[in-house]
Amino acid sequence: MGATPRPEHPQPQMERAEWMNLNGEWDFEFDFGNSGIHRKLYENTELGGKITVPFCPESSLSGVGHKDFIRAVWYHRTVILTGKQLHGRVLLHFGAVDYECRVWINGREAGTHKGGYSSFCFDITELVLEGENHLCVYAGDDTVSGRQPRGKQSSRYESWGCDYTRTTGIWQTVWMEFVPECYIEKLQYYPNISEGTLTVKAVTHGSGTLTAKALYESKVCGNARTEVSACGAVLTLTLSELHLWEPGAGRLYDLELSFGEDRVHSYFGMREIKVQGEKFLINGKSVFQRLVLDQGFYPDGIYTAPTEEALRQDILLSLDAGFNGARLHQKVFEPRFLYHCDKLGYLVWGEQASWGLDISAQAGLKYFLPEWMEVLERDFNHPSIIGWCPFNETWDYDGRMQDNDLLAVVYRMTKLYDTTRPCIDTSGNYHVITDIYDLHDYEQNPEIFAASYADFAQGGALKDTHPHRQMPVKGVPVFISEYGGIKWDVENKIEKSWGYGQGPETEDAFIQRYQGLTDSLLDNPHMFGFCYTQLYDVEQEVNGLYTYGRRPKFDMAVFKKINSRRAAIED
Numbered sequence: 001m002g003a004t005p006r007p008e009h010p011q012p013q014m015e016r017a018e019w020m021n022l023n024g025e026w027d028f029e030f031d032f033g034n035s036g037i038h039r040k041l042y043e044n045t046e047l048g049g050k051i052t053v054p055f056c057p058e059s060s061l062s063g064v065g066h067k068d069f070i071r072a073v074w075y076h077r078t079v080i081l082t083g084k085q086l087h088g089r090v091l092l093h094f095g096a097v098d099y100e101c102r103v104w105i106n107g108r109e110a111g112t113h114k115g116g117y118s119s120f121c122f123d124i125t126e127l128v129l130e131g132e133n134h135l136c137v138y139a140g141d142d143t144v145s146g147r148q149p150r151g152k153q154s155s156r157y158e159s160w161g162c163d164y165t166r167t168t169g170i171w172q173t174v175w176m177e178f179v180p181e182c183y184i185e186k187l188q189y190y191p192n193i194s195e196g197t198l199t200v201k202a203v204t205h206g207s208g209t210l211t212a213k214a215l216y217e218s219k220v221c222g223n224a225r226t227e228v229s230a231c232g233a234v235l236t237l238t239l240s241e242l243h244l245w246e247p248g249a250g251r252l253y254d255l256e257l258s259f260g261e262d263r264v265h266s267y268f269g270m271r272e273i274k275v276q277g278e279k280f281l282i283n284g285k286s287v288f289q290r291l292v293l294d295q296g297f298y299p300d301g302i303y304t305a306p307t308e309e310a311l312r313q314d315i316l317l318s319l320d321a322g323f324n325g326a327r328l329h330q331k332v333f334e335p336r337f338l339y340h341c342d343k344l345g346y347l348v349w350g351e352q353a354s355w356g357l358d359i360s361a362q363a364g365l366k367y368f369l370p371e372w373m374e375v376l377e378r379d380f381n382h383p384s385i386i387g388w389c390p391f392n393e394t395w396d397y398d399g400r401m402q403d404n405d406l407l408a409v410v411y412r413m414t415k416l417y418d419t420t421r422p423c424i425d426t427s428g429n430y431h432v433i434t435d436i437y438d439l440h441d442y443e444q445n446p447e448i449f450a451a452s453y454a455d456f457a458q459g460g461a462l463k464d465t466h467p468h469r470q471m472p473v474k475g476v477p478v479f480i481s482e483y484g485g486i487k488w489d490v491e492n493k494i495e496k497s498w499g500y501g502q503g504p505e506t507e508d509a510f511i512q513r514y515q516g517l518t519d520s521l522l523d524n525p526h527m528f529g530f531c532y533t534q535l536y537d538v539e540q541e542v543n544g545l546y547t548y549g550r551r552p553k554f555d556m557a558v559f560k561k562i563n564s565r566r567a568a569i570e571d
Contacts, residue, residue, distance in 0.1 A: 005061070006054055008308050010095050010173040011119075012339040013381050014187065015265045018085070018178040022077065022135075026053050028064070031072035034140060041074050042104040042136045051075070053174060054095065056167040059302040068157065070168040075137040079176070083130050088180040088261075089205075090128050092135075093121045095172025095334060098303075099148050100140040106133055115371030116141075116148065117332035117353055119172070119378050139169040143356060146397065147367050151330035151353025152295060152538075161498050164539045167303040172334055180261040182206025187257070189381045190420070191270045193244060193283060198268060199236045200257075204228050208260040214268075215254040216241055228259070244283050245269030245383045247324050250345035252383075269342060269383030275422050275435055279569060280477045280528045282347075282386070288522070288567035289347060289386075289529030292318050292545075293482065294326040296333055297538045299548050303331070311337045313550065315346050318535055320556045321545055322563030325384075327427075327481060327531045330355055330392055332375050341384035350379055351389040351427070359391070359407070360400035369410060376417050387436065388414050391426035407432045427481050429466045437473050439465050440482035442533075444501035446516025449483075457524045477528045484517055485533040486510060489542040490553045499543035500533070507554060515562050525568040 005023050009015050028051035029041070041047070055062035057073060081090070094101065098116030102109065105127035113120040143150045143166060154163040186203040200212055210233045214222035222237035243251040255266040274281040280289065294314065298305055305311045311334075318326060325347025332352060341348050352372050358364050372390055379385055390410045394402045411425045411433050422435035431437065439462075443449040456462045462472040472478075487499025488510055504510045514532075521530040536544035545559060546552055 005052060006173055006304075006308065008336060010093075010175060011335050013266045013335065016177055016179065016263065020079075020085075020176040020178075022079065022174040022176065023053050025077075026051055027076040028057070029074045030057075030066070030070060031074055031138075032070070034072040036072060036074055036138060037102075042102075042109075042138065043107050044076065044136070045078075045134050047074055047076050053170050054172050055301055055304050056098070056169055056171045058165050058167060059300060059304065061301045061304070061306055067165055069143070069166070070141060072138065072140045073169045075139075075170060077135050079133045079135055081128055081130060081133055085178045086125075086128065086130055088178060089123060089183065090125045091121050091177040091179060092124045093119065093175050093177060094170070095119050095174070096332075097137070097139050097170050098141055098167050102138040104136040107136075114148075114367075115374060116150070116167075118371045118374035119335075120374070137170065141166075141168040146356065146358030148356065149353045149368060149371070150356030152297075152355065155356065159539050160496075162538075162541050164297055164541075165302050171303045182208050182260040183262040184210075184257060184259050184264050186377070187264075187266065187381065189268045191268065191272065193242065193270050193272050196239045196242045197236050198222070198239065198253075198270070199234065200224075200255075201232070201234050202228075202257075202259075203232045204259055205231070206260065210235060211258045212237055213256045214239060215256070216243055216251075218254075221253070239270075242270060245271040245342075246283060246345055247287055247347055248345045250341075250343045250384070252342060266381075267342070268381060271383045273386055273421055275477055277475055278477050278526055278528065280422075280436075286528070286569055286571045287324075287347075288570040289479065289531075290322065290324045290563050291347070291349070291481075291529060291531035292321070292323040292326050293329050293531055293534035294318070295329045295534065295538055296331045296337075297548075305334075305337070308336060312340045312344075314535065315340055315344055317546055317550060317552075319344070319346070320560065321535075322556075322560030323532075323535075325349075325386075326535070327351065327389070329534075332379075335378065335382075338379060338382045338384055342382055346384055347386050348384050349387045349389050349424075350375070350385045351392060354391040354394070358397050359394050359402045360397045361403050362406050362409075364403070364406055365409060369413060372410065373413065373417065376414065380418060385421070387422045387424065388418065389424040389427050390414060393428045393440065394426045394430050402426075402430055404432045422477075424481075429469065431470045431473075434473070435476065437462070437476050437478045438481035439478075441465055441480055442483060442485050442500040444486070444513065446513060446520065449517050450520035453520065453524055453527075456526055459526070479527055479529040479531070480521055481531045482533050483521070483530060484514065485543040486513055487543050488553055491547060496540055497542045498540050511554070511558055514559065518562055522565065522567045527567075528569055
């Protein structure tokens with residue numbers, strides 16, 4: 001067996017020294033009839049094939065590469081544990097498994113989870129033994145029923161248009177943690193830059209004293225401690241030095257926490273977000289959001305980046321083109337990606353992979369809301385996340401209109417859980433209740449595009465792309481959250497290449513179109529941002545500034561110059 005793939009700790013904001021990465025070679029078996037539970041495959045200590053975790057079986061990096069529909073899959077591996085590791089509690093973590101997951105340890109069920117994008121954990125202390133242990137995982141997947149969010153995973157046999165290769169089963173790191181009997185389970189951070197404080201809310205198992213120490217560049221600049229009661233605690237650190245997290249400057253503090261014998265390393269950023277009229281303020285300053293659409297697909301790993309460096313590289317490619325952030329589109333990105341966004345001062349919007357879910361009835365809440373709340377909980381502490389967007393383009397489902405109450409409930413639950421960030425109810429069309437009003441506009445003619453928003457630029461009404469289903473909200477921030485999508489098949493290798501509208505004939509014509517579209521948004525004093533579609537090609541969709549293999553199609557300095565100039569609305 002070679003080196004462990006994706007060996008880095010998967011959750012940098014909740015890192016302990018005592019952990020075991022379970023990526024690598026596992027036994028594997030397809031279950032096309034979804035009969036494996038009835039056949040008690042969870043009792044098997046061997047399966048028919050092999051797979052490399054954490055890559056999905058559709059990917060080449062998995063060693064499998066099966067791209068047809070997969071109803072269910074099974075995994076097995078043996079884990080050797082020592083008496084020292086069994087001294088406290090043993091936690092089994094999954095970064096993400098698409099979609100329905102059941103886990104057995106030594107033939108006994110450890111737990112179940114539904115949701116293809118959120119992380120989850122089982123306490124398996126009572127199920128494991130010193131020495132050899134058998135870990136068995138089932139994953140069921142269904143992209144066509146309307147009962148699970150699938151994002152951009154194709155509901156057809158083939159990848160087509162803007163829907164791509166599916167992901168089934170384990171697609172993020174699997175690991176074990178060895179913690180004391182009393183340990184920290186969850187953490188929430190609330191920075192206050194006016195007072196120079198950080199408030200920490202902790203959920204704990206057991207009783208004792210919780211301590212927190214903040215450091216900036218290895219210098220201690222804050223301490224606090226409190227006694228834990230009722231399975232949790234709140235403490236506030238007063239910082240002796242205030243270093244703001246800002247766009248392009250990811251100033252991060254280290255945070256060392258202790259609770260009894262438990263030691264957790266984390267980090268935080270001091271930044272605050274406010275919506276003030278039409279402006280979007282970061283630390284009190286109006287910041288124009290120069291966003292790009294990032295869908296998080298990789299030619300060899302599909303949903304899973306082949307290396308940690310590949311995660312970081314996508315951010316650097318975006319910065320090279322003059323963007324300061326991204327819409328993380330129709331996919332919940334892994335915490336390790338968000339960590340690099342935090343470090344680089346890169347602005348991102350968190351989004352659920354809502355496509356594929358039947359949103360025409362409130363029954364859809366059953367399949368959406370629990371996982372969405374898990375996403376909010378897991379990613380709450382990342383300073384790079386500046387807003388939430390649970391839904392995208394809620395088109396009619398099989399001819400049925402969206403249930404407005406469903407969207408409203410999700411919006412209100414998002415705001416109830418997170419009071420620190422704005423929320424867009426559904427990006428692009430059919431808004432119900434929202435903090436930000438956004439539109440998608442793929443008009444390819446720069447003159448027509450600019451004319452559409454000329455009245456709005458002069459203080460008049462916003463021309464809506466869906467006036468029959470929604471009404472623009474006065475006095476809230478507005479941006480075009482998808483535009484461009486200019487088709488440019490630089491390699492001319494894709495038979496059924498896809499993009500928006502008719503692609504330009506020359507590179508100069510492409511740049512002129514890009515600049516014309518973008519200039520009209522930068523010059524509009526009532527627009528707080530834009531999001532260009534997209535950073536890189538994905539399979540047959542060829543409207544990226546980079547190829548699917550991340551090769552630049554143009555001189556990125558040209559786009560950096562266009563994107564980086566001062567916008568009319570920003571300070």
